[in-house]
Amino acid sequence: MNGPEITFEVAPELRLFVAHERRQGRTAVTTDGASTLGHVVESLGVPLTEAGQLLVDGAAVPASHIPGPGEFVQVGAVRRPQQVPGAPLRFLLDVHLGTLARRLRLLGVDAAYESEDIGDPALAALSARQKRVMLSRDRGLLRRREIWAGAYIYSDKPEEQLRDVLGRFAPALAPWTRCTACNGELTAADKDSVSSRLEQGTQAGYDVFAQCTACGRVYWRGAHHARLEAIVTDALREFGGTDGQAPTG
Structure with a gap:
């Protein structure tokens, strides 16, 4: 210049x-x-x-x-909390942010995630088509004009990434209502209706279940529930929300 x-x-x-x-x-x-x-x-x-x-x-x-x-x-x-007008607040995460995607879903936040590297042009187009905020640590991706909205993820630590997104966008939180595997919505499930998907020990030890309406995955309050509960509790304490009661297996 x-x-x-x-x-x-x-x-x-x-x-x-x-x-x-x-x-x-x-x-x-x-x-x-x-x-x-x-x-x-x-x-x-x-x-x-x-x-x-x-x-x-x-x-x-x-x-x-x-x-x-x-x-x-x-x-x-950017002033926080950041307002994203024009569509419901939804996110799209790139291939490097899988843990963040699962934690957002645990809190009931709509977070689409590409588990394979589909390339920057495809991600940008998907952000625009579905009107999702693109979350990435790739500055080049965030500079693409097609992106509907985007945000840089400053930390490489999932705990700090989650706090950053929740503090920046203030999404409504509804824990235990979304499938952490596919982002679908969870619904309460009768034990008999999901028994074919359960191992014998799970059938004997648990009575409360939820099932994803999209992929069919079954959830219950299993051995790792305490770790997930701690993530939820910390998020609700700092950022507020609605403490849902669906199980999380």
């Missing part, structure tokens, strides 16, 4: 995206005189999904603004 020079400053939360030498306060950026401010922001490494309010000399501007010589640009972080 060899056009107008502007002064840039990004919010502290976003500085991990920019080159190290640009992380300390204000920095000079030379533009080409034709690219939008959104393009300039992304060229510096910040996905637009993570950019909140854009200010030029203190006044809010859209991402389509063309920067002029001497302008002072401030890039704010």
Whole structure:
């Protein structure tokens, strides 16, 4: 770029995206005189999904603004909780976020997940077609224009990932109501109706069951229930929700 020079400053939360030498306060950026401010922001490494309010000399501007010589640009972080207008709040997670997908489903959050790498174009198209918020740690994927909405997952630890998503989007929580395997809805099941799917020990030791209306998987309060209960309890304590009573086997 060899056009107008502007002064840039990004919010502290976003500085991990920019080159190290640009992380300390204000920095000079030379533009080409034709690219939008959104393009300039992304060229510096910040996905637009993570950019909140854009200010030029203190006044809010859209991402389509063309920067002029001497302008002072401030890039704010996304305000939380973030509102996603136009459709029910639903998520789509890429192949690297399987544990996060299962934990969101455990809490009753609609979270589609691709267990195989179908490629960025297909994921972006699916996000647009189903109007789902794309969750990913892939900055390149989040820069694709087809994505309906998206969010960068900052941590590689499932516990921190879950807190980040719940704090950012504040989805309604209804634990024990969604299949952690396929994202389908759970319904209470009579023991006799699911007995053919159960091992003998399970039939003898448990009486309360739920079944996925989509894939048929059966759930009960099995040996690992205490670990799942702890995840649910922590999420409800911090973020609120409706504590459903369906079993979770």
